[in-house]
Amino acid sequence: MAFQKSPGTQDILPGVVERWQYAEQKARDICRRFNFREIRTPIFEATELFQRGVGETTDIVEKEMYTFTDRGDRSITLRPEGTAGVVRSYVENKLYGEPDVSKLYYIGPMFRYERQQAGRYRQFHQFGIEALGSVDPAIDAEVIALGYTFYKEVGLKGVRVEINSVGTPAVRAAFREKLLAFLMPMREQLCKDCQSRMERNPLRVLDCKTDQARFENAPSILDSLDEECTTHFEKVKTYLSDMGIPFSINPRLVRGLDYYTHTAFEYKAEGIGAIDTIGGGGRYNGLVAEIGGPDQPGVGLGLGLERTIMLLEHQQAELDNAHQVDVYVVALGEAADREVTRLVYELRTSGIRAERDYLGRKMKAQMKSADRLQARYTAILGDDELARGEIALKEMATGEQRVVALASLASELKSN
Numbered sequence: 046m047a048f049q050k051s052p053g054t055q056d057i058l059p060g061v062v063e064r065w066q067y068a069e070q071k072a073r074d075i076c077r078r079f080n081f082r083e084i085r086t087p088i089f090e091a092t093e094l095f096q097r098g099v100g101e102t103t104d105i106v107e108k109e110m111y112t113f114t115d116r117g118d119r120s121i122t123l124r125p126e127g128t129a130g131v132v133r134s135y136v137e138n139k140l141y142g143e144p145d146v147s148k149l150y151y152i153g154p155m156f157r158y159e160r161q162q163a164g165r166y167r168q169f170h171q172f173g174i175e176a177l178g179s180v181d182p183a184i185d186a187e188v189i190a191l192g193y194t195f196y197k198e199v200g201l202k203g204v205r206v207e208i209n210s211v212g213t214p215a216v217r218a219a220f221r222e223k224l225l226a227f228l229m230p231m232r233e234q235l236c237k238d239c240q241s242r243m244e245r246n247p248l249r250v251l252d253c254k255t256d257q258a259r260f261e262n263a264p265s266i267l268d269s270l271d272e273e274c275t276t277h278f279e280k281v282k283t284y285l286s287d288m289g290i291p292f293s294i295n296p297r298l299v300r301g302l303d304y305y306t307h308t309a310f311e312y313k314a315e316g317i318g319a320i321d322t323i324g325g326g327g328r329y330n331g332l333v334a335e336i337g338g339p340d341q342p343g344v345g346l347g348l349g350l351e352r353t354i355m356l357l358e359h360q361q362a363e364l365d366n367a368h369q370v371d372v373y374v375v376a377l378g379e380a381a382d383r384e385v386t387r388l389v390y391e392l393r394t395s396g397i398r399a400e401r402d403y404l405g406r407k408m409k410a411q412m413k414s415a416d417r418l419q420a421r422y423t424a425i426l427g428d429d430e431l432a433r434g435e436i437a438l439k440e441m442a443t444g445e446q447r448v449v450a451l452a453s454l455a456s457e458l459k460s461n
Contacts, residue, residue, distance in 0.1 A: 053167025136338030186284035324348030
């Protein structure tokens with residue numbers, strides 16, 4: 046029997062995984078500069094956490110969760126998103142007792158059973174951040190700016206930021222009546238999902254992709270904001286402008302999760318088929334209390350790494366670390382071959398990416414291997430050079446070759 050990967054999953058192979066490493070390294074470096082610390086949570090949690098946190102009327106909970114009963118007769122779900130697990134950890138470990146805002150980030154796999162299409166997988170990966178403990182709109186703007194900075198520094202072009210305010214539960218309750226008055230006359234023309242959502246959470250109707258054209262004249266929630274929500278949203282816009290973050294306002298942006306309050310935002314880009322949303326997030330002031338913690342505010346984002354990688358490939362972005370190895374060491378002769386084993390280990394422990402031949406190939410074949418690995422240098426060692434304590438060092442880009450002392454090869458490479 047031939048085994049194949051499950052539908053909606055992928056093998057990330059050498060040659061491609063370097064782009065992932067590049068993106069993840071950028072994410073970690075940016076989080077370090079923005080003073081976000083890494084958190085790692087389990088990939089499965091109690092099902093009720095996502096039902097209460099994400100929202101029972103969302104597509105995620107209704108249609109997409111991987112849920113099973115374990116041997117202890119507990120309902121367990123593979124995490125479909127990162128925020129609920131991070132907030133659960135924040136509460137369980139009493140991080141709210143720290144004197145400063147808890148600024149956390151994560152990188153890892155998520156799981157949703159949904160229709161496969163370009164940039165969408167059933168096991169997918171997210172880079173996300175959460176800032177818990179502050180209602181200051183400046184932290185909303187900082188979170189949006191961090192995501193924008195990630196896309197910019199990773200090398201993507203044409204990324205757009207769209208923002209909206211979804212208000213508070215009280216604001217949404219008032220807006221709900223206005224929205225229902227608009228939607229009810231067209232109820233029978235809407236898709237079945239929209240008809241179902243109208244009964245339980247009509248704001249989610251605005252997130253429908255099938256009937257989006259019908260909502261062109263829908264009332265805007267921005268017209269229903271109270272003074273607190275308006276002030277918060279205006280300050281977010283001001284801070285973004287002060288930082289030079291370009292954005293546009295999308296009054297129909299509601300996101301697909303029930304826990305958002307005040308600010309909601311998305312990042313969009315062309316190049317991955319019909320889907321143009323590559324990440325997003327928002328503020329969730331009631332979520333911590335909803336899952337059993339103190340009434341602490343929060344704001345965060347989640348960015349899809351699959352879509353980031355697809356866009357990098359689509360735009361043919363150049364990576365900073367194009368060279369797979371720093372030096373490929375070629376051995377010519379039995380004594381030289383033995384010395385190269387020791388030498389390559391020495392180079393690697395000195396922080397240099399080094400490789401050698403393990404197939405007993407001639408020099409020409411070894412040089413071709415160095416080319417395939419995009420080696421910056423080749424170091425050629427024969428028995429005669431070994432006897433003299435020397436090695437030939439060739440820069441592959443220019444073809445320039447010189448002889449250096451064998452004992453100083455590591456320091457010579459590091460200095461270059």
